[in-house]
Amino acid sequence: MELQFFKDFDFTDFWSESSYSVRDYIEEFPDDEMISSIENELGYKLPASYIELMRIQNGGLVEKSCFPTTEDNSWAEDHVAITGLMGxxxxxxxxxxxxxxxxxxxxxxxxxxxxxxxxxxPSAGHDMILLDYSKCGKDGEPEVVHVDQEDDYRKIFLAKDFETFIKGLKDEEEFDGD
Structure with a gap:
């Protein structure tokens, strides 16, 4: 499969290999029919970069789990953390x-x-990462935002698109522990 996105991205040590990831996250590779069916159910056209990544591995826990922010949030002052990507x-x-x-x-x-x-x-539902279509419409290229349930569902802008979000994920060690 020739990559349209992530051409210069090294996926070595990106995914976390674990039985939990296999059991609860990793789906079979999506074909065009599945993608269309999921898009119809969700009511949004999924970004091409997200689809491409899910055709490399369809969901899973990640090793690089932190994304830097300029705003503090319920997780940390300078970043948000994710557990895994949904397939x-x-x-x-x-x-x-x-x-x-x-x-x-x-x-x-x-x-x-x-x-x-x-x-x-890692908050068990108290914050999530959203492909936010509120500015681009259901068929546009969504921004990636952090939504904080603990702060009245406040949104924090993370990245202009999904590919930028994935490329911006960092190791937890790069941030000072609280």
């Missing part, structure tokens, strides 16, 4: 249409319906 599918607990996926977070936790929640955070 394109319905089978695994943490996939975009899974048991604890995007729809669940909006319906059960009251998260704003502004896009697709694609990454969970």
């Amino acid at each position: 394109i599918g319905r089978e695994k607990t943490y996939s975009v249409c899974g048991e604890l996926g995007s729809q669940f977070m909006m319906e059960e936790w009251g998260y704003p319906n502004d896009g697709v929640y694609i990454a969970d955070c």
Whole structure:
């Protein structure tokens, strides 16, 4: 598969290999039919960079789990953390249409319906990473934002697109412990 995105990105040590990741995150590789079905269910066109990454590995826990911020939040003063990326599918607990996926977070936790929640955070539901379509429309290129349930669902801008978000993830060690 020739990459359109992530051409200069080294995925060595990006994914965290664990039985938990296999059990709860990693879906089968999505074909065009599955992608179309998921997009119809969610009501949003998924970014091409997200689809490309999910065709390399469809969801999973990540080693590089922190993204720098300029705003403090319920996690830290200078970054947010993610647990894993949700795959394109319905089978695994943490996939975009899974048991604890995007729809669940909006319906059960009251998260704003502004896009697709694609990454969970170590807070067990108290903050999430959103592909935010509120500025671009349902077929546009969404920004990536952190949504903090603990702070009245305040959004913190993280990246102009999904590829930039993935490339900006850092090792936890790069941040001072609180």
